Amino acid sequence: MDKLNNKKAFLAAISASQGLEFEYNEKAILEDYNIQGENKSSLTIKILTVIGGFLATLAFLAFLLIAGLYNSEEGLLLFGALFIIIAIWLNTAYDTLIIDTFSVSTYIIGFILLTFGLAEMRVDINIVTVVISLIAIISLFITQNYILSFISILTISCSFLTLILFNDLYDLIxxxxVITTLLLTYIFSNEALLISSNVKISKLYNxxxxxxxxxxxxxxxAVGKKHIIPLSTSQIWLPSIVMFCVIIYLVYRILKIINIKTLKSRLLIYALSCLILIPLVFSPSILGALIIILLSFLVNYKTGLAIGIISFIYFISQYYYDLNYTLLTKSIILFSSGIVFLIFYLFTSKIPHSNEKI
Incomplete structure (x- = not known):
């Protein structure tokens, strides 16, 4: 009760400081806070709930398969579609942890059954992929549940990759x-606009x-690990052009945030950035990891920052491992790159901000 009163006092303080033009729906905010409190539980309970819901759904699926569902293409399609519809309905009708967990398991299994059903009917893989991606897109508009939306986005991206791989259009990777990088940059760069624009869009942001x-x-x-897919080495640098521009744009945004205004300092930072990026033109995977790091730093997204750092270390290791040079040459390259990064760090850490005395 004390926490609820504190929330009311906090909202009242904000309203008083902002004046009469500040408007907010106190009832809706407090109701949402109460829902979050009711669904709040320990990590152990959440893990057990997820495992329990998934096992219960698998048990029901096993029952259907024992009953001979796998012998019926129509049955696979029917139950696949039914599972997806039930999952979406549960998420729109209820807002509890147990129901969310059960609906996610049902949603995933529904997609699996639907895919197997279409495959058993000898439907073209392109049509199957398009149908699955369309269902995932429609579900994004209907429900904005975090995990369900996350699965839908991954389903859509995997559908595009499937179309590329099964049609041997490898260079379209x-x-x-490029498209994924630009979408990611837009979402991170317009965080405040997306969160405040619409309720559905704000729920889809995370x-x-x-x-x-x-x-x-x-x-x-796919492009950072050799021999996963047959790519033309003459075109490996193409996405790097866009990534190079995106990184320079992000450096510009970060310089504005940390308030570095002197032209000499900004030009030197841009020059050092280009010096670091130019050797990486033939490794778009490293540039992509750098973009994830910079975007996450821009909005203080710790999960993305951790993912970016881990992927950056992996892609650098993979890049130097794949180079057709002697160990000594690779060591020199790695050592030189480290020196450039250290110079960049020392330079930026010594630059006085506009609010500091020079």
Whole structure:
């Protein structure tokens, strides 16, 4: 009760400080706070609930398979569609942890059944992929549940990758990376606008940013790890052009935030940035990891920052491992890159901000 009163006092203080023009729906805010409090539980309870809901759904699916569902294409389609509809309905009708967990398990299994049903009917893989992606897109408009939206975004991205791989259009992976990078940059750069524009869009913001980060990593792994897919080495630099521009734009945004105004300092930072980025033109995976790090730093997104740092270390290691040079040459390259990064760090840490005395 004390926490609820504190929330009311906090809202009243904000309203008093902002004046008569400040408007807010106190009832809706407090109701949402109460719902979050009711669904708040320990990590152990959440894990057990997720496992329990998933096992219960699998048990029901096992029962259907024992009953001979796998022998009926129509049955697979029917139950697949039914599971997806039930999952979406549960998320729109209820807002509790147990129901959310059960609906997510049902949603995933529904997609699996639907895919197997269409495959058993010998439907073309392109049509199956398009149908699955369309269902995922429609579900985003109907329900904005965090996990369901996250799964839908991953389903859409995996559908595009499936179309590329099964049609042997391997070089289109570069276009996939570019589109995903631009979408991710737009979402992170317009965080305040997206959160405040619409209730549905604001609920989709969090799952969208983590979903697009994972989707981008799928593409970066495809080009960062040799021999996963047969790519033309002459075109590997194409997505790097867009990524180079995005990183320079992000450096510009960060310089504005940390308030570095002197032209000499800004030009020197841009020059050092280009010096670091130019050797990485033939490794878009490293540039992609840098974009994830910079975007996460821009909005203080710790999960994305951790993912970006881990992927950056992995892609750098993979890049130098794949180089056709001697160990000594690789060591020199790695050492030189480290020196450039240290110079960049020392320079930026010594730059006085506009609010500091020079």
């Amino acid at each position: 570069h276009l996939y990376i 799952p969208s940013r983590i979903g697009l980060i994972i989707a981008l990593l799928f593409g970066l792994i």
